[in-house]
Amino acid sequence: MRKIHVIGIGAGDPDHLTLQAVKALRSTEVFFVLDKGEEKADLVGLRRDILAAHLPDPAAYRLVEARDPERDRKAEGAAYSPAVGDWRSRRADLYERLIAEEVGEDESGAFLVWGDPALYDSTLGILDEVLDRGTVTFTYDVVPGISSVSALVARHRTGLNRVARPVQITTGRRLAEGFPEGVDDVVVMLDAHQAFRRYADEDPDQDLYIYWGAYIGTPDEILVSGPLAEAGPRIEQVRAEARERKGWIMDTYLLRRHPRE
Incomplete structure (x- = not known):
């Protein structure tokens, strides 16, 4: 059975990671990083810095980057919730493909979530949507992080x-x-x-x-x-x-x- 870790990585400082988060990093074979475009390349760089700080051997894991679906940020009023729902569904499509193609049946993957995954983040809901579809099976756990x-x-x-x-x-x-x-x-x-x-x-x-x-x-x-x-x-x-x-x-x-x- 595939296993997915949802790891809270704090607000940007590699020292924000808890001991539990570091243990989860060290038990992971595949890390997923969503690229949000050139303007936010710093966010990918910070994730790389966090991995380098806690996993000194880059040969011990694989880093898989994928482009994050664009969200309609101009939607207002009644259009706001449907726009967010559409974006989350497209993210679920991406997560489903990444887990199915990149994580072996006996491997573990991880999503590195800014701050705390339980606070104003969509990762947990998206993973539940993927599981509800039934096309790929996995278990997942959540490692809390230091929120902003x-x-x-x-x-x-x-x-x-x-x-x-x-x-x-x-x-x-x-x-x-x-x-x-x-x-x-x-x-x-x-x-x-x-x-x-x-x-x-x-x-x-x-x-x-x-x-x-x-x-x-x-x-x-x-x-x-x-x-x-x-x-x-x-x-x-x-x-x-x-x-x-x-x-x-x-x-x-x-x-x-x-x-x-």
Whole structure:
């Protein structure tokens, strides 16, 4: 029976891998890496660096690269969910082929997932879709990783939550619809349009504080924090400059209300 490891590799630093993740790497014959195009070639390079750091003998494994299907990133509103569903199905087609063709019946393969596979990642759902099709059989396990959320608050030397208060993890798309009710600590991911800007305009008393980070765990890491009214414009500037320089950006932030309490 084929075995697939879904390995959380942290936010980019090879030292983010847990001992469990390193053990999983060392028991794997085939590693799958999805190429997202020339602009994001750094992401493939970081995965190669992680393998080189923990598997010094390149002859001990095979690295299989494949082009990631393109997703319609302009889809909005009612078209958004169908666009994501179509992209995931095309990814399932790719995973199905890769596992069937590249992993022998008595071998193990692995997908290296940024951060933690259980947090805002589609790999587990896609593998379940492949299994439901019944054309290729395998078992899989999941190795948790250090998420960008954990790395963000650690780098800013703050906690994710406060005593007796909840914390919510959401997307920029949801934050743009309104600040979650009953929650004062909100982690925002996948925010391509910087939804925090509307709250900077609505926060003249500086009652909101932001902890922002981009390329966390990599040599290009950028951190900005402070009252939202002051830090927001700075984040917009450095974010635009970084995206122009690299062609892509991965960032996240913690938005905290009533920071002085």
